[in-house]
């Protein structure tokens with residue numbers, strides 16, 4: 001009997017980890033179809049004014065805990081340059097709307113209150129889980145504690161503790177599924193900011209090189225990886241699948257694993273024949289694809305404080321989420337005078353629609369508020385557009401209030417010989433690089449037990 005063939009759509013972390021898992025299980029007749037001209041997906045380095053910055057994932061999140069994050073093992077094997085992030089000094093580095101920092105004792109008090117609310121939320125979440133009660137939003141848990149962040153200081157702290165992680169506001173996010181965070185409780189509280197000329201994406205190459213053939217320079221030459229292959233249609237029948245690409249070719253196989261982002265699936269950018277069942281469409285549409293935008297700015301010289309405990313700073317504004325989270329990259333790129341500011345959700349949506357020069361003007365006004373009128377103009381700006389990009393349609397998934405584990409499992413559930421993977425299919429680690437990695441392994445194992453043992457039913 002001939003060996004089965006499997007097509008994998010997408011060569012981000014999850015697609016590559018799925019393909020490697022199949023290969024390790026002896027399923028070697030695979031074909032990976034990737035839309036862009038590279039592997040790595042949302043792990044994506046770019047050159048910005050002479051330095052290599054990460055437009056997508058940047059941190060190995062979850063280090064130093066009871067279990068070891070597999071991505072951290074890879075980063076260490078590769079000796080990727082990375083820096084432990086210390087967020088503890090934010091109370092000394094929070095800027096007022098009109099400039100100047102808040103007195104440390106005032107900011108610290110506000111942080112303490114907000115952190116107690118998070119702890120309270122975690123207790124409520126554990127209690128709800130133990131009593132099998134329905135989910136509530138993070139916002140509801142704040143109300144239960146009579147916490148209503150309304151001043152610019154309170155709002156930016158609330159933003160940092162919630163949106164900066166999940167890329168969505170407290171009213172959108174599920175308490176049950178985000179607190180406590182499996183990432184930080186299992187793998188540890190530390191996060192390392194990767195800053196290596198080879199890019200964070202080299203962990204994807206590291207996995208790929210273990211099963212795809214490479215040349216002497218380490219570049220992948222394996223014909224089972226095909227780049228610039230945009231999948232447009234997937235047809236399934238009991239006999240197998242036919243995957244059509246934008247160049248008009250049809251690739252046939254026994255099975256397919258779809259690893260494209262939740263955003264791509266929600267936007268119907270791949271047509272399924274027959275169409276996916278209603279339960280599947282509903283499950284996909286109910287989950288959230290959040291947007292997280294990292295804006296890089298280059299200056300002729302440095303005008304922000306540097307040295308120990310200054311790396312991260314906040315800007316408090318009357319409009320919540322208005323250029324709130326800042327990082328100077330002095331450790332990563334000494335002497336390069338690069339700043340990174342992060343926005344999310346509606347602000348990301350707004351910025352994707354305007355020109356970079358408009359965004360730059362807004363940011364310069366904010367920086368002048370913070371540091372004074374005399375600061376120099378930025379000489380370069382980079383604004384990634386993850387939502388507009390048809391191969392991503394957002395940054396990473398977030399578990400919204402009201403989606404049950406049953407519905408979550410439906411997102412991952414195979415439909416006939418069409419299997420699904422991606423960070424958005426990892427119940428414990430959705431939204432993270434390690435979530436994508438584990439999801440790929442899980443989906444490939446599911447498929448392997450179907451192929452090898454005939455165990456093809458998926459219980460949801």
Ligand SMILES: Cc1cc2nc3c(=O)[nH]c(=O)nc-3n(C[C@H](O)[C@H](O)[C@H](O)COP(=O)(O)OP(=O)(O)OC[C@H]3O[C@@H](n4cnc5c(N)ncnc54)[C@H](O)[C@@H]3O)c2cc1C
Pocket residue numbers: 009010011012013014015033034035036039040041042043055056057058059060061229230231232259260261264269270292293294386390391392394395396421422423424430431432433434435436
């Ligand atoms: C701005 C940003 C910041 C982030 N920060 C962090 C962080 O600090 N730490 C962390 O752990 N995680 C972070 N993440 C999340 C992390 O990057 C993702 O969870 C992970 O990389 C997703 O991998 P994936 O394989 O599921 O999806 P992807 O990487 O999206 O891979 C899917 C692949 O499918 C391809 N594709 C799409 N459409 C088609 C098509 N029609 N045909 C063929 N191929 C197609 C895409 O090009 C892509 O290569 C961040 C993400 C973003 C965007």
